[in-house]
Amino acid sequence: MxxxxxxxxxxxxxxxxxxxxxxxxxxxxxxxxxxxxxxxxxxxxxxxxxxxxxxxxxxxxxxxxxxxxxxxxxxxxxxxxxxxxxxxxxxxxxxxxxxxxxxxxxxxxxxxxxxxxxxxxxxxxxxxxxxxxxxxxxxxxxxxxxxxxxxxxxxxxxxxxxxxxxxxxxxxxxxxxxxxxxxxxxxxxxxxxxxxxxxxxxVDLGLSEAPEPDDRAEVLWAGGETAALARLDEYFFATNAIALQFVGATNFPHDGHSSTAANSQSKLSPWLAHGCLSARYLYAELKRYERERRHTDSTARMVHELYFRDFVRFSALLKGSKIFKLEGIYGRHPVGGWLQEDGLLAPWCHGQTGFPFLDASMRELEATGSCCHAGREVAAWFLVCDLGIDWRLGAEWFESTLIDYEPAANWFNWSFTCVPRATGGNSIQEEAKPLRPPRTRLQTLEAIYWAAQQDPDGEYIKRWVPELRSLDGTLAREPWRVTSEEPESAPRVGSAPEEWPPAVSRERERIGWARRNFPAGGSQVAVWWGCMRDAGKIAPRPEAGKAEGAGASAAERRLDPDDGKEYSLEGLKKKYKGQYKLEEIRLYWQDTCEPLEVRTDPEDGKAYTLAELHAKYRKQYTWQEVAKYFKSSCVRLQERASTIPRAQATGWPEGYPLPLLPPASFFCIEEIAEHSRRGQARKAAKAARLRLEIGGDGSGGRSIGPYGTGSSKSEHVASEERGIPKSQKGPRRWAKTAPQGT
Structure with missing residues (x-):
């Protein structure tokens, strides 16, 4: 036939x-x-x-x-x-x-x-x-x-x-x-x-059930061209947000700009990444907006963002497999190699580092699949510079969790932007500047500075880190200021030495060297030495040229649901030796055995491991029911083994983990925050005036229905109308305004 x-x-x-x-x-x-x-x-x-x-x-x-x-x-x-x-x-x-x-x-x-x-x-x-x-x-x-x-x-x-x-x-x-x-x-x-x-x-793809949408998110994305075009029309023509509020991913440090404010980001990136929205169609609609409404700095910024997107794409094409290599696109390794992961990666992934702006960003990422560009950069720099962990582990976490993931964008940006800060080189953007010594840039300071600049009143932080909701703006951004210990200060001395320091194995040496040679404001840097998680977690870095790979810490123990007992990976291998292959045991330990984290049971307010919670409820519920309750309803605390006595951190917010590293900040941080408040107020006033010029209702004269400009319910196809099963529906909408403040 x-x-x-x-x-x-x-x-x-x-x-x-x-x-x-x-x-x-x-x-x-x-x-x-x-x-x-x-x-x-x-x-x-x-x-x-x-x-x-x-x-x-x-x-x-x-x-x-x-x-x-x-x-x-x-x-x-x-x-x-x-x-x-x-x-x-x-x-x-x-x-x-x-x-x-x-x-x-x-x-x-x-x-x-x-x-x-x-x-x-x-x-x-x-x-x-x-x-x-x-x-x-x-x-x-x-x-x-x-x-x-x-x-x-x-x-x-x-x-x-x-x-x-x-x-x-x-x-x-x-x-x-x-x-x-x-x-x-x-x-x-x-x-x-x-x-x-x-x-x-x-689940049919071998994954766990997708979590329900998080009501704290500014946008609840629904996949597809229909939702993409609806969001584009709403952000451009229905609300004029593109002209009034858009900041963009690469413009957040400017005066008065906050990437955490509502509508400061277009939130179109997931649809662009999946091709539900064409970049050329977006550009054409932007130019139509400028012709029909107004050309502003914000509309020009959107063009800038699209140009950067193409720069990443074409650069990745030329660099090829280099963007995935440990040495990155510049072929450099940090002095002393990369630090063994040793239990530090999980707190970073799940927003448990003890640095609020970083934690808020990583919790939003895990809960929604996205966070602002400032949060992504702070988290990435902290991982490679402050923790010294193999950058590819961070890139893999972003690959797994980002809803707007695209391989070239993710891996090239890590290799281009983050790796040079840990390896002592400079990125293409800094070719004319002297080489930066390895691991002497305090990225924790970026987290503090950007928090004051982006979120001076801590509204974004308190939305995603509820343990800090009772604190005011400054303390929410820097909870170590509630401790009784006075910060240490030291003057900035001289300039960079002729030779770089050897591999630094102690935080005091590393921070001290960085403070003395901080590019600007080094004399204003303060460090809270006692407000730190277990210092034993910060292991000496391996010798140069002997970079450690990723893997389970030999000391890490997990709970085997088969018998409810704790095992290290080696102990689990001994238990199942002869029954399963070593690779099968490793995957079982990694995917099925529960990490020994501590969570608070809302029933009595007490802290339990999963094994302890199971012992408490074993007569009433099965192991699976207790495990589900533990993950969905109990509030995560820092691991017990990673805490220091609360006497060393008097007044520390209950339930929030102590910092992984000694927190460093500026004595003048409130001046920075106040400057940001004034800048954001000026930007809001300017936007209000522009809104009146474009159209008193913000729509430019176009009618706005409940489903966007000139649109109907049929054009905003709900998830259940697209064949998505009821078990995954939830209150899914293509866009939703998030609650402001606390």
């Missing part, structure tokens, strides 16, 4: 839309029936190689399923179909596709990272082996088309972001979005009998 001849559109996780989609346009212009394919490749749902995190966390997986359901619905409305395969590799899916159809050509979006390029190569090899049509690759993710870049920039890149920005503004033009394809005029969509359809739940 002859096979039907078809064109194939291979959708990827970065182009889940129907507007401005070149592969879709080319396939439907070819005149053949079109098969629309998406493969949920199992490689996305494996574990990261170093830390063992899920490569795709449940929250991003749910967003992706929603985006696919929305894409499927849009195609079906025009008589087309989305064929979804899962449980097999992409290459295997194409082998079966070529067995069932005569594939004339396959159209898809171009990739730039090594792993994705290998998948493309395997698909190309399958098509050749099956004598099918060629794989046609299109640039769909970027603002600027790669072919429009000057030849010298394509070959060698430009001089940092400044060079790329000049290239984009002076030597390139942004193409117009492609016309929307009239899918209804094409031949009826092809159904592939082998297609399984969308999984009913992220």
């Amino acid at each position: 002859p096979r039907e001849k078809v064109s194939v559109v291979w959708f990827k996780a970065t182009d889940l839309r129907t507007h401005d989609h070149e592969p879709l346009s080319l396939a439907h212009a070819a005149g053949l029936p079109v098969l629309h394919l998406f493969v949920l490749d199992p490689r996305w749902f494996k574990r990261t190689p170093l830390a063992g995190f899920p490569r795709t966390g449940p929250r991003r997986a749910l967003f992706q399923l929603e985006a696919l359901a929305d894409l499927s619905k849009r195609l079906e409305a025009a008589g087309q179909k989305l064929c979804v395969r899962h449980g097999i590799s992409t290459a295997r899916a194409f082998e079966e596709l070529c067995d069932d159809f005569d594939v004339a050509a396959c159209y898809t979006s171009r990739e730039i990272c090594p792993e994705e390029l290998r998948v493309e190569q395997k698909v190309q090899e399958v098509l050749q082996a099956k004598h099918a049509g060629e794989l046609q690759l299109c640039w769909t993710y970027e603002l600027h088309h790669y072919d429009d870049l000057p030849a010298d920039v394509r070959k060698k890149g430009a001089s940092g972001f400044s060079g790329y920005r000049r290239c984009f503004s002076e030597r390139c033009q942004v193409r117009d979005p492609l016309p929307r394809v009239d899918l209804a005029k094409s031949a009826p969509g092809i159904h592939w009998p082998r297609a399984e359809g969308l999984p009913s739940s992220v």
